[in-house]
Amino acid sequence: MYEVADKESKAKVLAPPAFPKEGRLPGTLRAVGENYALQTRESNRYKRAKDKNGRSQHGKCCQAIHISLFFDGTNNNEHNDTIKLHPSNIARLFHASIQGDTARDFGYFSYYMPGVGTPFPEVGEMDYSGQGLRYASGGEDRINWALVQVASALSFAVAKESIDIRASKGYVEEMGTWRLPLMIGLGAGKRRRVMGRLLKPLELKMKTAPPTPRPLKVKLYVYGFSRGAAEARTFVNWLAELFETPEGADKPLPQLAGLEVSVEFLGLLDTVASVGIAHAAPFFAGHMDWADDSQLLPSAEKYPDLVKCCRHFVAAHEQRSCFPLDSIRNEEGLYPTIAQEVVYPGVHSDVGGGYQQNDQGKARNGTHELLSQITLHDLYAEAFAAGAPLQVPEEVLPDLLKDEAAWRVMELKTKREFDTSPQTIERFNAWRLKTLGLPNEPNTESPWLYKAVEVNKTLEEVLADQLYWITGWRIGRYANGSYANQPFYKEATEHKGQIEEIARGKNAAEKARARKGREDNPESAENFPGPPIYEPWIDKTQIEQAATEFRTDYLDIVREQTSYLGVVVDVVLRGGAYLMNDDDERRDYGEIRQQGVAYSELLFRDAVGTPSDDPQMALLVALFDDQIHDSRAWFMHDALGSRELWAGYFFYRMIYFGNESSRRLTPMMIAGKLIGVAIVAGTTVYGVRLLRGKHRGALGAGLGALGAIGGVLGGLAAAGVAYEVIDLATGAVVPFLPGADELLKPTYDIGTVVAQQKREMALEDYAERMQRSIDFLRQSGSLIEQVKAVVA
Structure with a gap:
């Protein structure tokens, strides 16, 4: 929890x-x-x-x-x-x-x-x-x-x-x-x-x-x-x-x-x-x-x-x-x-x-x-x-x-x-x-x-309990396969083959028309916005894959990704702060599963997904069936060929409270700089290979793999989390700096840590820029330096 x-x-x-x-x-x-x-x-x-003169206004x-x-x-x-x-x-x-x-x-x-x-x-x-x-x-x-x-x-x-x-x-x-x-x-x-x-x-x-x-x-x-x-x-x-x-x-x-x-x-x-x-x-x-x-x-x-x-x-x-x-x-x-x-x-x-x-x-x-x-x-x-x-x-x-x-x-x-x-x-x-x-x-x-x-509960407690309720519904629908017999699945839209090709082609044509409209009418280009990014209507496929993922995770079976992506992850340096959590996934999984089973027994009266005899509980099942969507099932599915990789239905949602967070976090990359890593000059794209404890197959190679890397020289492990950074141009593992384990120590007060790192980075950047300016002026002969007199 x-x-x-x-x-x-x-x-x-x-x-x-x-x-x-x-x-x-x-x-x-x-x-x-x-x-x-x-x-x-x-x-x-x-x-x-x-008014100031005492007159009525x-x-x-x-x-x-x-x-x-x-x-x-x-x-x-x-x-x-x-x-x-x-x-x-x-x-x-x-x-x-x-x-x-x-x-x-x-x-x-x-x-x-x-x-x-x-x-x-x-x-x-x-x-x-x-x-x-x-x-x-x-x-x-x-x-x-x-x-x-x-x-x-x-x-x-x-x-x-x-x-x-x-x-x-x-x-x-x-x-x-x-x-x-x-x-x-x-x-x-x-x-x-x-x-x-x-x-x-x-x-x-x-x-x-x-x-x-x-x-x-x-x-x-x-x-x-x-x-x-x-x-x-x-x-x-x-x-x-x-x-x-x-x-x-x-x-x-x-x-x-x-x-x-x-x-x-x-x-x-x-x-x-x-x-x-x-x-x-x-x-x-x-x-x-x-x-x-x-x-x-x-x-x-x-x-x-x-x-x-x-x-x-x-x-x-x-x-x-x-x-x-x-x-x-x-x-x-x-x-x-x-x-x-x-x-x-x-x-x-x-x-x-x-x-x-x-x-x-x-x-x-x-x-x-x-x-x-x-x-x-x-x-x-x-x-x-x-x-x-x-x-x-x-x-x-x-x-x-x-x-x-x-x-x-x-x-x-x-x-x-x-x-x-x-x-x-x-x-x-x-x-x-x-x-x-x-x-x-x-x-x-x-x-x-x-x-x-x-309700006399904190936000974290209420969200955790609500996760248990929807997990109970998923057990009765996804794990047991009863979703396939429900109207929300039977009547879901599924466009494949020629229909999907026509829709994708239509979207591409709309993009082309918008671009041409802007090219032909530059003074009124704002009148030619492009269409939405194309997302195919494959709701049934997405629900099926989501149900399969949930079932294998629920039964603790090793599952394969439905996409080839996900072995080494590209990280392009950007201006954000990328943070890595150190959740105890096995503990979370056990909690969510156990509570979900208890709620599933309240929601359904049998193993084939028949709603409870309690009319109000049956209405709750209907709410999950016909009103509450599955955002994980569709999110970025067309781009990834899968759902969010390295995530799942047995995870708590992260919550931020200003600079603090509901789970401990490690500041892995801030303002485009990988923290604790010896950056190679000229390299701008790195890979991150995650090495995590066993969790339903998709989540990594296990901490044992870290031993072969050589500890902090090539990878970092802390509180059950490990990863290594790779220079994608050469394939070489980028070493961590001495003391990186302190910089990357997980914390709830992540905002303060990130702010401190940014201040230090700004000061370092300022010092580097000043030194480059001094070196340039010195080389051009434009720098007047005061030199102490040498006394014989």
Whole structure:
């Protein structure tokens, strides 16, 4: 199980309340009126006050500036996904946000940032990208784009002129850091310079000739899913870095352009800031540079009341090794007082949304059956309660807002995106009852009101228990082969042969058309984004292979990889931190298997997968059958010819808490440098051969192999983990340096270790650059050196 040091000192995670059959869109005029009152609180307060001369300001025209920012998840793209009827929850909330030309005259702005790995023409990314999917490249540009859009909204509010797209792109490029290790540290200064240049004239105008209506405050509503949630958290921290500290003050003043700034709501869905994919970095996890030290909320002591409300909904059943969770709990084991972390059933995109109808045979009758519809409603409800500018059903719009109906009323197509199947609701509530022991008593009087429920367990404990439940289901479906008789398998899509070839050819043709469109129309190249990276519809194959893998692991049989990849792993030096865990896999395997067997006996009444006689338990089985996806079964399957290599269904999910982690980690590579290894000059590509204890065949050659390497001279072993580094150009084993075992000692406080290593590397890099400069000047005769006099 997760090693939870001093469990009693760790804050407890929360569970969602029972979901009402009505959903959580506001149901009364009063509910909408209360939301509107929060949006107009500053203007009402301003009008009730007196000016400096004691005169009434009741007739003054003024307004707060409301800016909504939506950071979508990896491989999620609103433009493409909406057309294909499977937008993520972030895209659906964007659709429901108050926006448009008329709305911005009233101080409402809304901006959407596509997920990494997808086209974002506004910052120069025209195609879907494997680099974005694997390494979260483009994340920094998306965060900087959001900062520039904040400046653009303020420019419109103060000077009646937005920053156009072309100029915005230039500012983002100017703010970006070099794509080299350690260069991200330069970003703060570049952001301050560019943003200062954009905001200073607006601040002067506010002082000398304030516009009408007068802007009173900047209120931000920030949403994110997956790496987009990591971007959202980084955005808030980078925003705080822009605040200046007045002379004599001990804290920065939360202002932009002379206006007070607050993050009224920060809504996060299953934050992931990881880099790398399993075949590129087995047993590794890490953060991209833009996510370093930026995932915890800004210090409440340094920035009091900056963030008013934060909600983080996390996936109970995600297991992919390269999708570790970034909790909002800090290193001291506490949650900020304004924050709540809530566990929901399902894998990553069962929480964040984006699955299509009948993907893996789930939600066969329509996307209203998706489990992610629950989190969509709940996040909407929490944002709405915090005053977020979101559209509402027409029937509950108060008379005083009828004149604004054109942009405050939810369009029918948007309202349909919130449709939720009664069957899904019933099964979700059964999950609460059977796995968490919580009563199913939805709030029927005010169903739109949301209140998370205490479960008296830490995040680690709840996720471990949820892993045991889904393992119990897999025993009854995968290990026993009963999946083949279930509708989710029988009706899953399988395109092979000519159909698959046609689909792959069509995708290639779309890519070619997009490239040609950009070549022929360079001035409007942004209108020709490329199609998604091709993924074949072979759901049955993926489920079959996943079931076979699970069964062989469950029975502890040596299994063969379904792909030729995986003997020696290529590691191209990059700017991230690659970390290797030292999990006791045999112990974890035994725990997960034992608990899974116990839960399987509750879920099923026989060995052929017949659901329990308990109606609520049968509903839970149906939830696993028809709503919860298998993210491991499909992830990167087309690229790898397999699932994540060196991983499996008997692994706990890694969790980060700021600089700390739920499992001990070793800093194997940081900022493009292999730690503890004697790097050969000129070599840029290395191989990593893993040597691990016996675990279901696929995981390595065993520690005994290390003896033949010669200990620390060629390989390193610590706490059951061993690996060797190979120069792929020559095939030679690269030696470890003396003392490498200390540098590579596993630790829970991995963030602090990585930060220390980066500082030392930066100092070494600076010293090397200075020495090269001195040597050059000396050789050119341009260096004047002071030499001590020689006394005879």
